[in-house]
Amino acid sequence: MTAEFDAVTLSAQAVERRRARAGLKAEIAAGRANILELYDAAETSTDPVLTGLRVHAFLGAIPGVGATKLRDALQRAGVLPTATLGGLRVLQRAALRKEVVRLFRRFFSHLRGALVIIVGPSGVGKGTIARWILENNDDFALSISATTRAPRLGEREGEHYYFVSEAAFDELVKAEGLLEWAWVHKTHRYGTPQAPVEDLRDHGVNVVLEIDIQGARGAKRKIPEALVVFVGPPSFEELERRLAARGTEDARAQKVRLATARRELKTANRWDALVTNHDVAEAGQSIVDLARASREAKDFKE
Ligand code: 5GP
Numbered sequence: 001m002t003a004e005f006d007a008v009t010l011s012a013q014a015v016e017r018r019r020a021r022a023g024l025k026a027e028i029a030a031g032r033a034n035i036l037e038l039y040d041a042a043e044t045s046t047d048p049v050l051t052g053l054r055v056h057a058f059l060g061a062i063p064g065v066g067a068t069k070l071r072d073a074l075q076r077a078g079v080l081p082t083a084t085l086g087g088l089r090v091l092q093r094a095a096l097r098k099e100v101v102r103l104f105r106r107f108f109s110h111l112r113g114a115l116v117i118i119v120g121p122s123g124v125g126k127g128t129i130a131r132w133i134l135e136n137n138d139d140f141a142l143s144i145s146a147t148t149r150a151p152r153l154g155e156r157e158g159e160h161y162y163f164v165s166e167a168a169f170d171e172l173v174k175a176e177g178l179l180e181w182a183w184v185h186k187t188h189r190y191g192t193p194q195a196p197v198e199d200l201r202d203h204g205v206n207v208v209l210e211i212d213i214q215g216a217r218g219a220k221r222k223i224p225e226a227l228v229v230f231v232g233p234p235s236f237e238e239l240e241r242r243l244a245a246r247g248t249e250d251a252r253a254q255k256v257r258l259a260t261a262r263r264e265l266k267t268a269n270r271w272d273a274l275v276t277n278h279d280v281a282e283a284g285q286s287i288v289d290l291a292r293a294s295r296e297a298k299d300f301k302e
Helices: 004-008 013-031 035-044 055-058 067-077 088-108 126-136 164-174 196-201 213-222 237-246 249-267 280-296
Strands: 113-117 141-143 177-185 188-193 207-209 228-231 273-275
Touching: 013 035, 013 055, 035 055, 035 088, 055 067, 055 088, 067 088, 088 196, 113 126, 113 213, 113 280, 126 141, 126 207, 126 213, 126 280, 164 207, 177 196, 177 213, 188 196, 188 213, 196 207, 207 213, 207 280, 213 228, 228 280, 237 249, 273 280
Parallel strands: 113 207, 113 228, 141 207, 228 273
Antiparallel strands: 177 188
């Protein structure tokens, strides 16, 4: 070791950085730091503590990642253990990101947002409740579905739905881009784009899905930790009244929806939770509380 090198490593600044890096690794080891956000931040960060962290130290700090998992991940990504988080080339960064995402979702599920699926009969007020939740809670977002039905008056692309052609929907299904999809009321297909849901959850955002019962079944099969909340009406008569008052369907369509509702109401007790919509704010708050509790219930293992 040259005297010059020694002087640099022993400088107060280097010591401080090493200490800060140790602190960062401790945060990762304790399951408190969001490794995916750190990884992404390192791309543009000017903080030498983060950019200078070696990938083996970064990934090795994750509880549950031993020498074998670490070696395999780095090999798959084609990244040397000595590479630093700030020094990755574009393709390496993208390849290693896939590994970081995988490890994050496996070992840091406690930092991920909940997936809340609101089901219930047409006209019960799912949409109003979902809007109330979003307007009153910053840590919640709504998943925007793709549908083959035409937009109603006032509905906007990307805000209410992604309105797509039959062919485009086929493509989404083929590319496995949907978390679930279903024919709803036997007329149109509706589906949940998967990537935005998972990305939001990776950033700690609780994602709300307002989908039909078949879709909820499909989503729950794929994501067992999803919380399916059934919203029921105070009574069937009240549901009939609300659906008629909404005025978005003609008499025939209302009849189809009420027949579906009767079938759906029979499943009310089979889901993770049942919330009766007496009052929008009350029902919305119950769902928020359930979602937050489902996150807290996820223990940090190891
Ligand atoms: P509307 O046509 O009135 O907007 O919605 C009709 C039904 O489609 C609603 O009951 C809603 O729950 C369901 N739906 C909306 N988006 C999705 C989705 O992405 N997947 C599934 N399975 N159902 C959906």
